[in-house]
Structures are given as C-alpha cells and as structure tokens.
Amino acid sequence: MPTALIPAPRGVVAGAGETRLTEDSGLYAGAGTEGVGRWLGGVLRAATGLPWREAREPAEARDGVRLALAPGLAPEAYRLVSDRTGVLVEGGDAAGVLHGAQTLRQLLGADAFRRAPVRRDRVWTVPHLTVEDAPRFRWRGLMLDVARHFMPKEGVLRYLDLMSAHKLNVLHLHLTDDQGWRVEIQRYPRLTEVGSWRARTKIGHRASPLWDDRPHGGHYTQDDLREIVAYAAERHIGVVPEIDVPGHSQAAIAAYPELGNSDVVDTAALTVWDTWGINPNVLAPTEDTLRFYEGVLEEVLDLFPADAGPFSPFVHIGGDECVKDQWRASPAAREQIASLGLADEDALQSWFIGHFDRWLAERGRRLIGWDEILQGGLAPGAAVSSWRGYAGGVTAARAGHDVVMCPEQQVYLDHRQDAGPDEPVPIGYVRTLEDVYRFEPVPAELTPEERTRVLGTQANVWTEVMEDQGRVDYQTFPRLAALAEVAWSELPAPADRDFPGFERRMTEHYRRLDALGVAYRPPGGPPPWQRRPGVLGRPVDGPPPAV
Numbered sequence: 008m009p010t011a012l013i014p015a016p017r018g019v020v021a022g023a024g025e026t027r028l029t030e031d032s033g034l035y036a037g038a039g040t041e042g043v044g045r046w047l048g049g050v051l052r053a054a055t056g057l058p059w060r061e062a063r064e065p066a067e068a069r070d071g072v073r074l075a076l077a078p079g080l081a082p083e084a085y086r087l088v089s090d091r092t093g094v095l096v097e098g099g100d101a102a103g104v105l106h107g108a109q110t111l112r113q114l115l116g117a118d119a120f121r122r123a124p125v126r127r128d129r130v131w132t133v134p135h136l137t138v139e140d141a142p143r144f145r146w147r148g149l150m151l152d153v154a155r156h157f158m159p160k161e162g163v164l165r166y167l168d169l170m171s172a173h174k175l176n177v178l179h180l181h182l183t184d185d186q187g188w189r190v191e192i193q194r195y196p197r198l199t200e201v202g203s204w205r206a207r208t209k210i211g212h213r214a215s216p217l218w219d220d221r222p223h224g225g226h227y228t229q230d231d232l233r234e235i236v237a238y239a240a241e242r243h244i245g246v247v248p249e250i251d252v253p254g255h256s257q258a259a260i261a262a263y264p265e266l267g268n269s270d271v272v273d274t275a276a277l278t279v280w281d282t283w284g285i286n287p288n289v290l291a292p293t294e295d296t297l298r299f300y301e302g303v304l305e306e307v308l309d310l311f312p313a314d315a316g317p318f319s320p321f322v323h324i325g326g327d328e329c330v331k332d333q334w335r336a337s338p339a340a341r342e343q344i345a346s347l348g349l350a351d352e353d354a355l356q357s358w359f360i361g362h363f364d365r366w367l368a369e370r371g372r373r374l375i376g377w378d379e380i381l382q383g384g385l386a387p388g389a390a391v392s393s394w395r396g397y398a399g400g401v402t403a404a405r406a407g408h409d410v411v412m413c414p415e416q417q418v419y420l421d422h423r424q425d426a427g428p429d430e431p432v433p434i435g436y437v438r439t440l441e442d443v444y445r446f447e448p449v450p451a452e453l454t455p456e457e458r459t460r461v462l463g464t465q466a467n468v469w470t471e472v473m474e475d476q477g478r479v480d481y482q483t484f485p486r487l488a489a490l491a492e493v494a495w496s497e498l499p500a501p502a503d504r505d506f507p508g509f510e511r512r513m514t515e516h517y518r519r520l521d522a523l524g525v526a527y528r529p530p531g532g533p534p535p536w537q538r539r540p541g542v543l544g545r546p547v548d549g550p551p552p553a554v
Contacts, residue, residue: 149483170242212545
C-alpha cells in the first residue's frame, strides 16, 4: 500500500484503479535515464519473470513503465504517476529517477525485491496514484567500518544496493585503523602484506577474556575499489574514503616502523593490534611521515575520483582520538614543535591536519574529519563529521564549515538496541528504533544561516564486535530504515513524529528486508542464533548524556 513507503514521501494522492503489468509491458528510458533503465529492467526481469522489452519510444511503453527527466524538478526530486497509461517516473536528474524507481519497486510489493520469481502466476499491479517527493538533506549516509572486521567486496556491493533501496547516497568507507589496513597502495606494498591481517582478535569488549585465535584479515585491491566506486556511481551514491591520521595508525606503523615514534617506542616490535580501544601508538610528526601519506593519498585520489558521485570530492582523514603521550615523551616531536613555533602537542596535531587540508585543496579535493580536527582551526573548505554529540557540529557551523551530523549518542549503530540480557555483545547506550526515528540532525541553537551548513546526517557502523555480515545486518537494521526516513523526509519535531505509524509501515518493510536477505533484529528481540551469551560488552548505565 502507498502508506507503507519508507522513507515517507512528501505527498501521495491516491487514485482509483491500478496499472497491471504483463508480458506485453515495456520499459522506456528517456535521454539521461538510460543507466536507471538498465538497473530497473534488470531487477524487474529477475523478480517478476516478465520480459520487460526495451521500448524505443514512450508510446511503446503504454501499460508499462516510462522514465524521463523533468527539468522543472529539483536535483534528486521525482514524480511518480500511475494511471491508465501505465507508470511514469520523472526526476530532476538521473538520481531522482532512480529514487522514483525505488519507490515503484516498493509499490510492487516485497516480492519485487527478490532475485527470481517465487510465483509464476503472480499478477503484478501498481495502484493508481501520484507521488511527489524530494529529499530533506543532500548528505544521507552510512559509514561502514571495514578496518576492524573486514567486509569482502561482495558485502560492500550488497550494502550499496541496500543503501539505494533506502534512498541513501553517501558511503563513508572506513579503510584504515589500528586493527587493519584495507586498501592496496602499490607504492607501499607492506601496508597490505603486513598491515591487512592480525594474528588473533578480541571477542567482545577489550575487558573480555575471550579471544578468537584465527588470523583475521583481507584487503581491497585497487581494481576492487574501482569496481565499488563504479557500482556506487551507477546507483548515484558517492564513496568517501577514510585514511586515518595521525592516530588510529598502528597497522601502518606495524608495516613501516619508521612511521612511528621510534625514539620512545620499539616500533619494529609492533604488530597489527588485536584488541579494541584508543591506541597510544600514533604517527611521528615528521616531514617523512607527511611525504609517506601524500604518496598514499595520491593513489587514493586516483581510486576515488572527484566526479564519481555525490560528495566524491571529499576525503576523510580521521583526526580523532590522537593520544599525545608519545609526542610529549619524544625528543624528536618536541624538537619539531620548537622548529615550527608551535605552542604544544595539540597545536602539532593541528599542523598535521592542516597540512593535508592544504594538500587536498591544491588538488581540488575537500578534507573532512571527525570533530577533533576543529582544534587549532581549519581552512574554509574543510568539513566536520560531528560525532561527540552536537557540540562539534555547532562549533563548525558557526565557524563557517560544512557539517555532517552523526552524534554517537544518537546514530552509532554498534550501540545496543535494547537493555535486555539477550542483546548480543551489548555496547554503549540503548538506542532503540524509536530513538533513531526521533533523532533530529539540525542543532536547535543554530541560526537559519548556520543551519544551511548542515549537509545532512549518517549512521556509523563500527565493527569491533561485528565479526560477519549477519552481525552487521543485525546492528544496522531496522535502525538504518529509521535513519533513512530522518535524512530524506520532511518530518515534524522529534516529539511530534508518528512513530506508531512508522512501525505500521515497517511491518511491510520487514517483508522487503526478508526478500533482500537482511538478518535484521526482529521487533520482538533476537532469536537464539542472533544472541552471543557470555560475551562481555561495554554497557553504559543510565540514559545517554544530553546533546
């Protein structure tokens, strides 16, 4: 039914009757929509078993589906009309047409999300109606942490399909951390030869006594990443890579010990980290380190072109949780502070980030980092991922920087979904489906002008305790569906949102997720095979702090 659409459209006008799709139905893709036509024809042929002949003219697709650009519509906006002539999907651009095609897929029913017909005698119909729709935010994202637990290429491609089905358009790919380096850099082969695998892995929180003694690893070849970027672009999704500096870097130091603070630590003895938490081993603040990461980023820029999708000019450099104890103890670091005329180690981190801010800007790219990068000031073009509550986003917007709101207390999907004892590896605060649905990305204290700096929002999926695809699915869904509606739809204030209505629409959406093979958390709680009894998590008592 139209009322079961997720995310909720801006306007639906119901008609009388329905469009029946048959073996005679055609699919017409007008100029500029050919890519959407290929995608839609592929999924519809697979799910329905109908031939969906390619029409050369709109009239040949009568009683079928017609795709077209409509210059009067805004970017990503679409209009879907189902009437006696068939189904017309118009968009302000190809991305808008794709969003409309995803709505058409929902209107066809959950079986339209399958890869083969489940009933040959199924009658496929679309109710007569008009849908007018457009997104609230430009940045509607998902961050996948593939560094802590590696997700093979096929899993990333699958998540791009799931994102497209929910009208999300930015994949933030967290490629490097202390526990693994996941991107092939031809200039520095040891980053993957050494840095892409660890000897064992902590099971649960770092205080847990349990270990998985199997080696864990994996990385993406450069062609794998080119494929991921191209696959995303076909779905009008931009991929923003993250290469962490100067903290979260033990995997890189294990591969190239000269990157670390070797005057205070035996960096040659370091291995890829096998546990969780904030790591003290950070990059040495030297010119040689800068040159090394310039070489890394030169290859990264080639793999992630600036014109490959929404927000593709951005490169994320992390910048968070940089412990400065080694810099304080290091004679070389103190000498660097003095030679640069800096005040202290905090200013040294700002120097490090500022270098790559300028370096990326000189190449027509934009730096984005976690909100710690605000310390010491940023160049005008840099943007901020606000994760420590709303404060970083407020500070950044008031300083004239673009902001992506992803506060830990609201949209970190590694956090547990219930306070019950059956929740697997309970992490952090309880963040229910309703909590995510009532999240408001725009800080209330911003002025109207400052609010324009909020590019949008994203959910962050950190994978320390997500060892496989099923665990990622469990933590991500159904809450990502709620985040998608928050990012796309024009919703009322959080307290006034119709969560019971959203739950009713989710009843149908669960059937779509079933068809897509998503191992989501059921509304009634995890079944036995989704639990992890005896694995210590990191529960936090009490409600999350005010943000």
